[in-house]
Amino acid sequence: MKRLKGSHPITIISVCFTIFFIAASLSAAGPDDDLMNRAKAVFGPLPASMPSPDNPMTPEKVKLGHILYGEPRISVDGTVSCVKCHPIGLYAVDGLKKAVGNNCKPNPRNSPCIFNAASQISEHWIGNRTSVEDQAKQALIGPPSYGMPSYEAVEKALKGIKGYEALFKEAFPGDRDPVTVDNFAKAVGAFERTLMTPAPFDDFVKGNAKALTAAQKRGLQAFIDTGCMTCHFSPYLGGQLYQKFGVFEPYEKYTKSQAVDEGRFAVTKNPSDRFLFKVPVLRNVAATPPYFHDGSVEKLEDAVLIMAKIQLGKDLTRDQTSDLVAFLQSLTGVIPEAALKVPVLPQAN
Amino acid sequence: MKRLKGSHPITIISVCFTIFFIAASLSAAGPDDDLMNRAKAVFGPLPASMPSPDNPMTPEKVKLGHILYGEPRISVDGTVSCVKCHPIGLYAVDGLKKAVGNNCKPNPRNSPCIFNAASQISEHWIGNRTSVEDQAKQALIGPPSYGMPSYEAVEKALKGIKGYEALFKEAFPGDRDPVTVDNFAKAVGAFERTLMTPAPFDDFVKGNAKALTAAQKRGLQAFIDTGCMTCHFSPYLGGQLYQKFGVFEPYEKYTKSQAVDEGRFAVTKNPSDRFLFKVPVLRNVAATPPYFHDGSVEKLEDAVLIMAKIQLGKDLTRDQTSDLVAFLQSLTGVIPEAALKVPVLPQAN
Numbered sequence: 206m207k208r209l210k211g212s213h214p215i216t217i218i219s220v221c222f223t224i225f226f227i228a229a230s231l232s233a234a235g236p237d238d239d240l241m242n243r244a245k246a247v248f249g250p251l252p253a254s255m256p257s258p259d260n261p262m263t264p265e266k267v268k269l270g271h272i273l274y275g276e277p278r279i280s281v282d283g284t285v286s287c288v289k290c291h292p293i294g295l296y297a298v299d300g301l302k303k304a305v306g307n308n309c310k311p312n313p314r315n316s317p318c319i320f321n322a323a324s325q326i327s328e329h330w331i332g333n334r335t336s337v338e339d340q341a342k343q344a345l346i347g348p349p350s351y352g353m354p355s356y357e358a359v360e361k362a363l364k365g366i367k368g369y370e371a372l373f374k375e376a377f378p379g380d381r382d383p384v385t386v387d388n389f390a391k392a393v394g395a396f397e398r399t400l401m402t403p404a405p406f407d408d409f410v411k412g413n414a415k416a417l418t419a420a421q422k423r424g425l426q427a428f429i430d431t432g433c434m435t436c437h438f439s440p441y442l443g444g445q446l447y448q449k450f451g452v453f454e455p456y457e458k459y460t461k462s463q464a465v466d467e468g469r470f471a472v473t474k475n476p477s478d479r480f481l482f483k484v485p486v487l488r489n490v491a492a493t494p495p496y497f498h499d500g501s502v503e504k505l506e507d508a509v510l511i512m513a514k515i516q517l518g519k520d521l522t523r524d525q526t527s528d529l530v531a532f533l534q535s536l537t538g539v540i541p542e543a544a545l546k547v548p549v550l551p552q553a554n
Numbered sequence: 555m556k557r558l559k560g561s562h563p564i565t566i567i568s569v570c571f572t573i574f575f576i577a578a579s580l581s582a583a584g585p586d587d588d589l590m591n592r593a594k595a596v597f598g599p600l601p602a603s604m605p606s607p608d609n610p611m612t613p614e615k616v617k618l619g620h621i622l623y624g625e626p627r628i629s630v631d632g633t634v635s636c637v638k639c640h641p642i643g644l645y646a647v648d649g650l651k652k653a654v655g656n657n658c659k660p661n662p663r664n665s666p667c668i669f670n671a672a673s674q675i676s677e678h679w680i681g682n683r684t685s686v687e688d689q690a691k692q693a694l695i696g697p698p699s700y701g702m703p704s705y706e707a708v709e710k711a712l713k714g715i716k717g718y719e720a721l722f723k724e725a726f727p728g729d730r731d732p733v734t735v736d737n738f739a740k741a742v743g744a745f746e747r748t749l750m751t752p753a754p755f756d757d758f759v760k761g762n763a764k765a766l767t768a769a770q771k772r773g774l775q776a777f778i779d780t781g782c783m784t785c786h787f788s789p790y791l792g793g794q795l796y797q798k799f800g801v802f803e804p805y806e807k808y809t810k811s812q813a814v815d816e817g818r819f820a821v822t823k824n825p826s827d828r829f830l831f832k833v834p835v836l837r838n839v840a841a842t843p844p845y846f847h848d849g850s851v852e853k854l855e856d857a858v859l860i861m862a863k864i865q866l867g868k869d870l871t872r873d874q875t876s877d878l879v880a881f882l883q884s885l886t887g888v889i890p891e892a893a894l895k896v897p898v899l900p901q902a903n
Binding site: 275277278282283284288292293294295296299300301305308309491492494504505537540544545546547548549550552553554 | 626627637641645650840853886893895897898903
């Protein structure tokens with residue numbers, strides 16, 4: 206082999222290695238790699254947590270938040286805590302069409318899954334909560350949720366339970382009077398910001414071609430090609446924008462909804478927000494029926510067919526539908542070990 | 555030393571050691587040992603579990619029972635599971651005066667703690683359930699609890715949740731059609747039979763004099779001397795017999811109960827059972843307010859004073875009361891690690 210003029214032998218070896226690796230990677234690049242690369246570009250990897258600059262997640266705050274998440278004694282009838290609508294073992298949903306609050310008061314919409322939820326532009330189906338902290342705080346006085354008459358009443362109830370003072374002090378060491386609803390909200394929010402559920406889909410995005418079945422890969426391809434990912438993008442496959450529900454046809458025609466909900470219009474009163482809802486996060490969708498803002502659809506197959514029809518104007522084939530369902534099942538993740546521990550609540554006396 | 559005629563030296567050494575140990579134990583026997591011995595005789599040590607010959611506790615059955623314990627999708631409104639009235643983190647009570655069932659239906663009495671509960675002669679305040687299995691089964695069709703129209707409807711709901719079939723098969727390998735309400739009851743019962751909560755009191759009974767504070771020891775002495783242990787005996791400090799509530803005076807005079815409940819009379823229609831209630835297990839009593847069959851009393855101090863007054867005709871001093879409360883706090887036990895894990899429920903589809 207003739208040495209290239211002026212080249213050091215090590216440089217030549219480096220060039221050879223580089224060429225070898227490029228060739229090797231090109232020869233390995235099959236449909237799986239194309240799909241992986243597209244998935245990485247459209248969705249990206251799931252982060253380890255969902256931090257907020259406004260609410261640092263200290264272990265003490267997360268611990269307190271986990272306890273408060275299951276605390277019913279600060280609700281007006283003693284039965285409501287975050288757990289009521291978001292039980293961890295049921296993938297943080299209640300399985301009902303619409304949530305039920307204190308004294309069996311009906312809630313306007315279906316309980317969203319709180320796993321991976323802090324990642325969204327806003328909370329609730331119509332975005333009327335700015336963050337998980339805002340959601341947690343407002344729920345306390347929400348008439349169909351905790352139903353407390355005032356934040357002061359919540360603080361009195363919290364102070365009435367021996368044991369909370371020390372826990373709040375540990376979580377908020379700089380505060381003189383730490384037992385407040387704002388700190389309740391921060392603690393619950395910090396806990397919720399830890400609730401990530403990595404799934405087989407993430408292993409695939411990270412490069413393990415065997416993490417998805419053939420049907421799931423076809424479903425992922427269909428999810429991209431059909432246009433689902435136009436709205437359901439980001440590592441959360443949703444939660445990043447509002448969209449009209451029923452672009453091609455009114456949703457109630459297919460969902461058989463009992464009543465027509467005008468969505469985000471209720472928040473903004475802006476006519477262009479009629480029928481807009483936040484695009485829901487699709488992680489754990491297979492584990493969290495029933496579907497849509499009113500829980501009007503039981504089966505994931507039906508939800509997929511309806512979405513293609515009324516959002517994209519497409520009639521899916523049976524095979525496309527079952528592939529898409531298979532793909533959506535690959536988004537069912539692992540619930541964090543720490544969240545699967547029942548915290549023992551402080552004693553009242 | 556003159557050798558005793560015919561005695562082997564080893565025998566003599568043994569005799570000396572025996573005398574030494576008797577002397578040593580006599581010299582050590584102080585008030586703590588007397589109290590320990592009395593406590594051992596009256597109460598005895600807490601067993602490791604509460605087995606039943608009718609329902610062997612296999613790990614598979616306990617695992618299924620733990621899952622079913624938190625399963626709301628088999629109740630008439632999708633909101634009721636064992637967890638609703640007996641959340642593990644709140645010491646297996648709901649903290650309400652009276653339990654609340656499906657569609658907010660009121661229950662007639664206060665939720666009893668299900669820890670250590672399988673040890674009792676019967677379940678419920680008036681003994682209208684023969685065992686934890688019987689309680690679990692009947693709750694499914696109890697109008698103010700799960701409220702299902704029939705056992706068949708429960709079985710249909712269970713079979714409608716993918717994942718239960720395999721779990722029931724594992725737990726009941728001999729059954730051809732294992733998804734039944736009887737097996738639901740056996741599984742939940744087997745789980746509940748594991749729920750023991752050993753407490754500082756048990757360490758004391760086992761011989762650790764430092765396990766109780768001085769006030770707790772005085773309280774234990776008072777518990778025995780005042781006569782509380784006449785009804786609250788066994789390792790469970792209760793659950794072994796029925797007793798009239800209000801021996802010396804009508805209970806409602808002191809509890810300020812809203813309505814008069816005639817107790818076990820409702821079950822037997824026997825006039826001598828008027829105002830009889832099952833003597834409740836006192837383990838974890840400090841952690842499980844409010845008190846009595848109707849939750850009419852909030853504070854443990856008040857409950858202790860009322861019990862002495864109307865059951866034993868005695869007016870306790872302030873010191874006796876606070877000692878008794880201190881003793882009762884030594885019955886707050888450790889919740890089993892396995893029960894403090896949230897089981898992930900099987901998916902519906």
